Amino acid sequence: MVRWQPHASERLVVAALELFEERGYENTTVIEIAERAGLTKSTFFRHFPDKREVLFGGGTMTGLLVDGIDAAPAGASPLEAVAHALDVIGREAFTADRREFGARRSAVIAANPELREREALKGLGLTASMIDALKRRGVADLTSRVAAELGALAWKIAYERWSDTNNSDNFGELARRTLTEVQAASALC
Known part of the structure; x- marks a missing residue:
């Protein structure tokens, strides 16, 4: 070898x-x-x-998220900073050539309780990283948490949509649309 x-x-x-x-x-x-x-x-x-x-990429996603929030324009709202991070993920990780892999990965995870649990824990860690990054930008604790939670929900929904091999939208566009939909839906609650 x-x-x-x-x-x-x-x-x-x-x-x-x-x-x-x-x-x-x-x-x-x-x-x-x-x-x-x-x-x-x-x-x-x-x-x-x-x-x-x-199947979970080590700390790659955390780094991309934090870097994306940190690099958002100074005047960006908390949700705009999260959207900026989702754009970065779309450019760096969820590219068109990775869509089929994403769909296959999702199917493997869905078929195994241990992997579903690991995915959930990774999601919690990513949300915590977004909260911390937003706080470093001077965003209040509760606002940081709400923005990160909405961002995490939008990410999850956008990823499900993006990994559908019949979908041709890029992840960043999907994530931004989904974030807008999630924000609108939360206003109805």
């Missing part, structure tokens, strides 16, 4: 998704994922702490 090959992390993610689809999450081992990717078990663990995390 070659000692170093580029894109090990991405290859591990693709191998894991393929195996989870073929055999199920429970019936797939880290060793099998590493072998499918042409790598070793130790290489797997250099990139991911466990097989659950292979």
Whole structure:
């Protein structure tokens, strides 16, 4: 086996998704994922702490969200700052060439309670990161929380829409439309 090959992390993610689809999450081992990717078990663990995390991108999304909120224009409202972060995610992570992967990933997660739980925990962490980033911008605690929660809900709905392979809208546009819809719906409550 070659000692170093580029894109090990991405290859591990693709191998894991393929195996989870073929055999199920429970019936797939880290060793099998590493072998499918042409790598070793130790290489797997250099990139991911466990097989659950292979589908969740480490801290990539958190970094994109925080950077997006931080980079929003100084006069942006809290929801505009969140929308700016969702735009960044659309440009950097949820690109058109990743749509099919997103749909496949969602199906694997939906089929496994452990992965659904992990997805929910990751979502809570992302929301907390948005809250913290908004507070650093000087946004009040409650306003930060409401904006982050609305942003997280919009993100979830937009991701479901975006990962539909029949949809051709880009994620940023979907997320902004969805955020507007969520904000309007919250005013009706």
